[in-house]
Amino acid sequence: MGMKSDIQLIKDGKRLDGRKPNELRDITIKAGVLDNADGSCYLEWGGNKVLAGVYGPKQCLPRHLSNPYKAVLNYRYNMAPFSVDDRKRPGPDRRSVEISKISAEALERVVLLEKFPETMVDVYVEILQAEAGTRCAALTAASVALADAGLPMKDMVTAVAAGKIDGTVVLDLNKAEDNFGQADVPMAVLQHSGEIVLLQMDGDLTQKEFHQAATMAIEASKKVYELQKAALKDKYKERGSK
Amino acid sequence: MSVEEVALEVKGDYVRQLAAKGMRQDKRKMDEYRPIKVTPNFIPHALGSSYVELGKTKVIAGVSMAVGTPYPDTPASGTLMTGAEFAPIASPLFESGPPRPAAIELARVVDRGVRESKTIDFDKLCITEGEAVWMVMLDLHVIDYDGNLFDSSSLAAISALLNARIPKYEDGKIIREETSGKLPVSKKPVECTFAKVGDVLMLDPTLAEEQGMDARLTVATTEKSICAMQKGGSGSFSLDEVEGLIDQAFKKGKALRKLL
Numbered sequence: 001m002g003m004k005s006d007i008q009l010i011k012d013g014k015r016l017d018g019r020k021p022n023e024l025r026d027i028t029i030k031a032g033v034l035d036n037a038d039g040s041c042y043l044e045w046g047g048n049k050v051l052a053g054v055y056g057p058k059q060c061l062p063r064h065l066s067n068p069y070k071a072v073l074n075y076r077y078n079m080a081p082f083s084v085d086d087r088k089r090p091g092p093d094r095r096s097v098e099i100s101k102i103s104a105e106a107l108e109r110v111v112l113l114e115k116f117p118e119t120m121v122d123v124y125v126e127i128l129q130a131e132a133g134t135r136c137a138a139l140t141a142a143s144v145a146l147a148d149a150g151l152p153m154k155d156m157v158t159a160v161a162a163g164k165i166d167g168t169v170v171l172d173l174n175k176a177e178d179n180f181g182q183a184d185v186p187m188a189v190l191q192h193s194g195e196i197v198l199l200q201m202d203g204d205l206t207q208k209e210f211h212q213a214a215t216m217a218i219e220a221s222k223k224v225y226e227l228q229k230a231a232l233k234d235k236y237k238e239r240g241s242k
Numbered sequence: 243m244s245v246e247e248v249a250l251e252v253k254g255d256y257v258r259q260l261a262a263k264g265m266r267q268d269k270r271k272m273d274e275y276r277p278i279k280v281t282p283n284f285i286p287h288a289l290g291s292s293y294v295e296l297g298k299t300k301v302i303a304g305v306s307m308a309v310g311t312p313y314p315d316t317p318a319s320g321t322l323m324t325g326a327e328f329a330p331i332a333s334p335l336f337e338s339g340p341p342r343p344a345a346i347e348l349a350r351v352v353d354r355g356v357r358e359s360k361t362i363d364f365d366k367l368c369i370t371e372g373e374a375v376w377m378v379m380l381d382l383h384v385i386d387y388d389g390n391l392f393d394s395s396s397l398a399a400i401s402a403l404l405n406a407r408i409p410k411y412e413d414g415k416i417i418r419e420e421t422s423g424k425l426p427v428s429k430k431p432v433e434c435t436f437a438k439v440g441d442v443l444m445l446d447p448t449l450a451e452e453q454g455m456d457a458r459l460t461v462a463t464t465e466k467s468i469c470a471m472q473k474g475g476s477g478s479f480s481l482d483e484v485e486g487l488i489d490q491a492f493k494k495g496k497a498l499r500k501l502l
Contacts, residue, residue: 001358094346094349094350095350097343097347098350100343101343101344101474102347102473102474105457105475105476106476109476109477109478190478193478194480194481195478195479196473196478196480196481196484197473197478198473199459199471199472199479199484200470200471200472200473201470201471202354202357202469202470202471203358204359204360204467204468204469205467205468206466206467206468207468207485207492210468210485210488211485214485215481218481
């Protein structure tokens, strides 16, 4: 956030990529794209390309980590070395460990893990191409992959970010806006209850601006949710036509 | 499962029962901090340091500095690195070894509060553009653990940064004994953490309350703005709850700032 620059991010009410302040980037979601995984999802969100795969419920290993009351949910957010301009050193870094932790906690709210004691569910998300907003794209895709795996869930998790650029609250920051903007608020919400299951923020916001950003993100999540549902339905439509 | 983990689980259940009746184990109000003690410059040999007690939680923050090459995208700015160690001395629940996700999260949330508040003037930490800048290293050392490491550590962090001095740098050498001024720190970002236990929201959770909680929210504020937030735990918040907590964080933040 907040690298200095002379770049004007909003001109005549339009952003550099031509979007209005409350407009999402183009999103396409496809469910069931991997053969080996129990559930999977491929998602494109602007320039982000994300692949999510779910394995499980399966035997919990190592055994001592198993929980007698519920399944353990593991989430691995992983950036491919070629996903960013400067090669990302393979393997988990501090950023991806943190993202994995809070994303797992968000999903724990919806997956009925108590139905599968002593087991584990692995959720793997590969960021193939990154262009700001990868944690939201990843979590949105992971939620579809979990549903595709047939895991019982209370709701879908839908993640969208809002932020602030040139003093204006906007939806879904792109790369330049993420680098040179003033604030970023990634959020994940459940559509039926309105619960917030993931919330982070960095930058500089007043209380009023936060309210605007959060409302904008929640509103936009409804659109993303429809795309998530459509992706799951499409998978079966395609199967039926074969 | 160790004996300590089992005992903690029992305490967590107890905390939940109490919260349902609107009570806390230590009889605190829901919006009340445990006693806080800040001792700046606790380790005089370090360039900056502070020791914070928050109830039974004890944390030391230390500042070290080194000269290094700047990041290519910010050639005229110094850098900040924050690390956290849950030393096994602090709790039977901690083990030695590389930092676990909880320690990484703590370091990153404290870092974000400091960095995003723009309290450190990184431009003043430039020695030669593109070649040499000061790298500030902020290390958080948990030495006794009874919950709410976010607030205690961020308080120790900003307190340590406020009393940190920059060593002298001459002919490519750092002269630790001499100082070339104080670290340019202008604001006092502080973090307030709330736990949600059942439907009850409480400030400054103890370890037992963290065990019993469904979710937590940390809000970092300066005088006027929110500079960082982090939700944790497998529970959730409504937007109204979040906004109410932000409001409280501003109020409680004022009191915390007076301790610095």
